[in-house]
Amino acid sequence: xxxLFTYDGIKVTCGVLATVGLYSVLYRExxxxxxxxxxxxxxxxxxxxxxxxxxxxxxxxxxxMVGVPPEKAGDPIGNGNWAYILLLPLxxxxxxxxxxxxxxxxxxxxxxxxxLWSGQQIQIWYNTYGKQIAGTAQPIxxxxxxxxxxxxxxxxxxxxxxxxxAKSQVYLSQAITNFLFLVTVVCVLxxxxxxxxxxxxxxxxxSSLGRYLLMIGFGAIFGSTVLMRFTLLIDRMYFIWIEWFxxxxxxxx
Amino acid sequence: xxxxxxxxxVLQSLPKQVLYIILIVFTSVPLFFPVKVPNQPLESSVDLYxxxxxxxxxxxxxxxxxxxxxxxxxxxxxxxxxxRILMRHNVNVVLYSTxxxxxxxxxxxxxxxxxxxxxxxxxxxxKRWENFVSVGFFSNGEATINGMGTSVRSSFNGKxxxxxxxxxxxxxxxxxxKGREKVSDFPLLIVVTGSKTSNITVxxxxxxxxxxxxxxxxxxxxxxxxxxxxxxxxFASGLKGLYDLEGLMEDxxxxxxxxxxxxxxxxxxxPIPGFPGEKxxxxxxxxxxxxxxxxxxxxxxxxxxxxGMFLSRAxxxx
Numbered sequence: 155x156x157x158l159f160t161y162d163g164i165k166v167t168c169g170v171l172a173t174v175g176l177y178s179v180l181y182r183e184x185x186x187x188x189x190x191x192x193x194x195x196x197x198x199x200x201x202x203x204x205x206x207x208x209x210x211x212x213x214x215x216x217x218x219m220v221g222v223p224p225e226k227a228g229d230p231i232g233n234g235n236w237a238y239i240l241l242l243p244l245x246x247x248x249x250x251x252x253x254x255x256x257x258x259x260x261x262x263x264x265x266x267x268x269x270l271w272s273g274q275q276i277q278i279w280y281n282t283y284g285k286q287i288a289g290t291a292q293p294i295x296x297x298x299x300x301x302x303x304x305x306x307x308x309x310x311x312x313x314x315x316x317x318x319x320a321k322s323q324v325y326l327s328q329a330i331t332n333f334l335f336l337v338t339v340v341c342v343l344x345x346x347x348x349x350x351x352x353x354x355x356x357x358x359x360x361s362s363l364g365r366y367l368l369m370i371g372f373g374a375i376f377g378s379t380v381l382m383r384f385t386l387l388i389d390r391m392y393f394i395w396i397e398w399f400x401x402x403x404x405x406x407x
Numbered sequence: 408x409x410x411x412x413x414x415x416x417v418l419q420s421l422p423k424q425v426l427y428i429i430l431i432v433f434t435s436v437p438l439f440f441p442v443k444v445p446n447q448p449l450e451s452s453v454d455l456y457x458x459x460x461x462x463x464x465x466x467x468x469x470x471x472x473x474x475x476x477x478x479x480x481x482x483x484x485x486x487x488x489x490x491r492i493l494m495r496h497n498v499n500v501v502l503y504s505t506x507x508x509x510x511x512x513x514x515x516x517x518x519x520x521x522x523x524x525x526x527x528x529x530x531x532x533x534k535r536w537e538n539f540v541s542v543g544f545f546s547n548g549e550a551t552i553n554g555m556g557t558s559v560r561s562s563f564n565g566k567x568x569x570x571x572x573x574x575x576x577x578x579x580x581x582x583x584x585k586g587r588e589k590v591s592d593f594p595l596l597i598v599v600t601g602s603k604t605s606n607i608t609v610x611x612x613x614x615x616x617x618x619x620x621x622x623x624x625x626x627x628x629x630x631x632x633x634x635x636x637x638x639x640x641x642f643a644s645g646l647k648g649l650y651d652l653e654g655l656m657e658d659x660x661x662x663x664x665x666x667x668x669x670x671x672x673x674x675x676x677x678p679i680p681g682f683p684g685e686k687x688x689x690x691x692x693x694x695x696x697x698x699x700x701x702x703x704x705x706x707x708x709x710x711x712x713x714x715g716m717f718l719s720r721a722x723x724x725x
Contacts, residue, residue: 180427198509205508209543214565266657274553278610281638289636307674317674357605375628378645382481382624384434384701388694389436389480 157402170398173390200259215241290339298323338367418711426708433704437697443698444650451634452651453660453673456617459489462594464497467583469559469590469616471598471608473506478601478623481645484690485621486517486599488643488652494521499583500539501593503563505548506602511541515539522683524686540568540581548604552611560588581700585598590616595640597621605630613638621648646698650691652678657687 157163175190190360215238221231244263304325311322324332344357345364352358400406462468470489474482491499504510518539522532532698533539542563545551554562563578570576578584587593590612599603599621606629608618617640622630624645633639643652655695658670659681681687 181424201512201628205511205544206546209511209566210546213567218565229473271549274549281613282606282610285636285638286632308672321674326481371628375625378624380705381698381702382645384698384705385480385624385694386478386699387430387480388434388438388697389690391697392438392693395435395438 157405163402166393166398166402168396173394177390226279290336292335293324294329294333294336296326296329298325301325303327338364342367413718413722415715415720418715418720419514430704430714433700434697437700438693441693442696443692444699446650446654446695448655448671449478449644449648449671451631451642451644452648453655453671454675455619455621455643455648456492456641456652456655457660457673457676458595458617458640459492459498459597460496462493462496462498465499467499467501467587468493469555469596470500471504471506471591471596471600471601471604472502472504472510472561473602473604474599475513475601476508477508480694481623481649481689482599482601482621483517484646484649484694485632485643485652486514487521487525487527487689488649488656488687488691489597489599490518490521491682491685491687493657494525494538495685496534501542501578501584502539503542503551505545505551506600506604507605508544508546511543515541520612528686534571536568536570536581538583540583542566542568542578542580548607549611552604552607555590556611556615558588559590559592595619600626605633609633609638621652646691646695649689650695650724653687653689655680656685658683 158167172190172194175186176194178184179187204276218235219238221234247259248263249260250258273323300323302325304327305320307317307320310317310320341360341364343364344352344360345368347357347361352361470493472486474486476483490500502511502514504514507557518533526532536543543566545562549693551562554586560579563584566578566582567575568578570580590596593616596608596612596616596618598608598618601623605620605622611616618638619640620630620633620642622642622644624647627644627648630639630642630644634642655671658664660671660673660676660679661669662671662678662680663669664683
């Protein structure tokens with residue numbers, strides 16, 4: 155059968171229409187774009203609603219509350235756990251935020267969530283930044299002058315002990331890298347000294363350098379972002395030209 | 408003024424529709440002419456590959472699949488490559504998602520396609536329930552991942568997946584989850600993500616289980632911080648990370664080919680085999696050369712824009 159008239163063919167063709175529809179906004183705002191935008195949002199919202207019931211509420215809450223039905227005839231029905239019903243009013247209170255008269259009730263579940271969230275923050279902060287702060291303590295003085303740069307360990311062919319010893323040394327190139335790293339950290343931190351008016355020329359210079367270093371960092375991040383956007387476009391083009399046009403319309407694999 | 412635009416003004420006032428068409432041409436034509444781009448894999452990608460290959464056959468890993476078709480360009484290829492390695496290495500997988508409600512379905516579809524590929528190649532099917540279970544979507548990522556730090560079993564309480572001949576069954580009845588109560592009972596946690604769930608995973612589970620990431624290019628710089636401070640064991644970032652991974656699957660690490668040449672050397676590891684002759688190429692090989700054309704166009708556009716600006720300024724001074 156010609157692939158366009160198979161289930162996969164129809165599915166991919168619909169995908170191509172949606173892709174072209176959404177990209178048509180690049181020309182100008184139009185009804186074709188609006189249709190596919192609403193279609194996408196509707197599908198996503200419907201899918202999410204169903205998933206939350208099936209995967210988050212039914213199994214972990216409803217089934218446990220009402221008891222598990224027998225898998226086959228003759229099996230005993232599982233016991234229900236009525237206490238799970240107490241979660242329902244607590245959850246519904248969250249929706250009272252829409253009522254002018256009863257919106258105070260919504261503060262109870264929000265308060266519980268905020269309390270739990272706040273309680274975790276110290277541990278979370280340390281887990282995220284603790285090791286990174288420790289990692290800023292880098293040696294800035296070389297421990298060996300046998301080589302100015304890190305040697306190519308693969309070519310040295312050292313015994314394991316000698317290899318470990320060679321790797322534990324700080325070479326000049328590493329020391330310079332670490333020094334630049336340290337200067338960057340200090341300068342960037344000095345840029346965020348808002349608590350007092352920095353009058354010292356040194357602090358002002360460090361702060362100014364910190365601003366430039368931040369911009370270099372943001373530039374690198376922006377570069378990665380542009381590459382990713384290009385990749386997403388390339389993927390759509392592959393979908394249209396290869397997966398649809400080449401594989402389905404031209405029937406070539 | 409004679410009403411005619413100078414060259415500088417013309418270069419600076421190209422209609423955006425023309426630019427879009429040029430961009431579409433540059434990102435479409437190279438797809439029909441794939442070329443191999445020389446590549447040296449990043450250390451972070453080598454570490455990701457080594458950590459995947461270090462999992463013993465028969466073991467079970469946790470796998471957070473937190474991407475959907477919105478980041479398909481990068482995430483699908485990363486997911487496929489990681490899954491291919493785990494499948495060929497006979498490692499079992501517990502799939503879960505905290506990033507998006509669509510993510511579990513997207514991951515299952517990707518596994519189904521990989522299974523078609525395996526069956527076509529005469530390999531064993533990677534079976535649901537016996538080799539992988541899909542725990543599904545959790546709407547509150549922070550709470551779920553935090554709970555996993557205390558007890559994976561409690562976090563997965565009430566979650567069901569399809570068992571052969573039994574229908575929906577508690578995931579903890581699957582043989583691959585037997586005896587695995589805590590997150591430390593798993594040798595590795597892999598996160599393939601297009602959202603901030605990687606950060607949440609480090610926040611909540613760092614130090615409790617070895618963590619490896621495959622993230623989108625946007626997230627690469629911030630994920631690099633986690634890698635440099637050894638909070639994660641390895642990661643692949645964007646299309647470059649994917650291209651690295653596909654190359655590593657072909658060449659391995661410190662792994663001599665038939666003529667004795669070693670394509671990827673690393674003093675951190677002993678020989679790690681690749682999977683030469685199997686289907687290792689995917690989106691990385693298909694998209695990476697095209698990305699170079701797109702970036703070339705971008706650089707060209709910046710140069711033309713600047714030339715136009717200088718010509719306009721020079722014309723204005725006359």
